[in-house]
Amino acid sequence: MSPDAPVPLVFPCGAIGLVGGWITADVLEMDELVPRFLLAGVTPIVAALLGHYLTSRIGGVWGDGSMAFGAGDAPADGLPWVDAPGKWTRRGPFVAGVLALWAIVVAGVVNGMTIGLVAGPAGMIVGAAFGAVFALPFVPALAVVLIAANRVGRARAGSIVALSDRRAVWAATAAVIAVALQLGSGLPEAAAPDLGRLVAAMGFAVVAGLCALDALEIARVLKLPRERSGAGDEVAERIAAEIEAGAAAAEDDGGAASAAWAGGKGTGERIDLGLGDEVHVEVVRPTHAYRGAQQIARVVRGNRERAVAALRAGLMRGAGALVVGAALWGEVWK
Numbered sequence: 001m002s003p004d005a006p007v008p009l010v011f012p013c014g015a016i017g018l019v020g021g022w023i024t025a026d027v028l029e030m031d032e033l034v035p036r037f038l039l040a041g042v043t044p045i046v047a048a049l050l051g052h053y054l055t056s057r058i059g060g061v062w063g064d065g066s067m068a069f070g071a072g073d074a075p076a077d078g079l080p081w082v083d084a085p086g087k088w089t090r091r092g093p094f095v096a097g098v099l100a101l102w103a104i105v106v107a108g109v110v111n112g113m114t115i116g117l118v119a120g121p122a123g124m125i126v127g128a129a130f131g132a133v134f135a136l137p138f139v140p141a142l143a144v145v146l147i148a149a150n151r152v153g154r155a156r157a158g159s160i161v162a163l164s165d166r167r168a169v170w171a172a173t174a175a176v177i178a179v180a181l182q183l184g185s186g187l188p189e190a191a192a193p194d195l196g197r198l199v200a201a202m203g204f205a206v207v208a209g210l211c212a213l214d215a216l217e218i219a220r221v222l223k224l225p226r227e228r229s230g231a232g233d234e235v236a237e238r239i240a241a242e243i244e245a246g247a248a249a250a251e252d253d254g255g256a257a258s259a260a261w262a263g264g265k266g267t268g269e270r271i272d273l274g275l276g277d278e279v280h281v282e283v284v285r286p287t288h289a290y291r292g293a294q295q296i297a298r299v300v301r302g303n304r305e306r307a308v309a310a311l312r313a314g315l316m317r318g319a320g321a322l323v324v325g326a327a328l329w330g331e332v333w334k
Contacts, residue, residue: 017047108135
């Protein structure tokens with residue numbers, strides 16, 4: 001199984017830090033531009049550095065904590081996260097969650113001390129305390145993004161599920177920013193409520209667009225046959241066995257695995273669902289003079305039901321974010 005590379009969390013965390021810093025300035029009723037822009041400028045930088053730190057430490061498991069192993073890939077000790085790409089993820093969901101929480105709080109303390117530096121040592125001490133407190137609202141916001149990032153790596157790189165998992169990180173980021181701006185625009189001290197509502201609408205539009213892509217992928221996967229074309233056809237069975245054997249033999253060599261997957265007779269369409277190692281082959285008999293030479297029409301690798309379940313779960317999460325946004329939208333405009 002060739003896992004997908006992690007999604008860089010620098011921009012998602014930095015964007016959330018920018019919005020969070022601006023809303024924090026609204027909560028503290030900062031009317032002066034210098035401290036407001038200092039808070040809104042330092043916070044996204046610290047948050048981006050936090051995202052860079054977390055990128056290689058999170059990823060590779062299902063939302064329910066189980067790895068998306070292919071046939072025969074389950075670890076011998078039964079722990080589903082031991083082979084996950086993320087360093088913290090491999091230590092288990094509880095440890096990964098505690099370490100992520102600790103990293104967020106430490107980032108808040110560093111952020112507060114950096115801002116308080118303008119007031120000298122006393123300002124750094126006060127800033128550290130304020131930073132620890134104001135880091136807490138960032139915990140649920142960043143947790144939504146980290147949970148989405150935690151699924152990246154469960155499927156083979158470039159597959160349908162892997163691409164959906166990568167899109168989900170950006171959908172989670174857009175949803176968190178949109179919800180935060182909706183809530184922030186309702187504050188009496190909000191500096192630019194109309195701008196906040198506009199950006200929130202754009203965020204939910206991004207979520208809706210990514211949900212539409214998942215819906216199209218689900219429809220595409222559901223159109224695939226459940227069984228091999230002409231079950232029992234010797235040519236289809238033989239080609240599928242060759243591809244399965246080649247992929248299994250090259251499991252530890254990404255380049256060889258790609259070659260095994262691309263191999264076979266003909267130039268038929270290759271579809272990788274990402275979860276499972278089953279191979280389904282559709283063979284067609286050409287209508288030209290050489291009718292005896294059967295060709296590959298399509299090769300599908302992966303488990304159809306598992307892929308649909310993963311895509312449907314992502315679609316439901318996106319739909320849930322849109323429902324929350326719709327519920328909050330009316331309250332903001334009251």
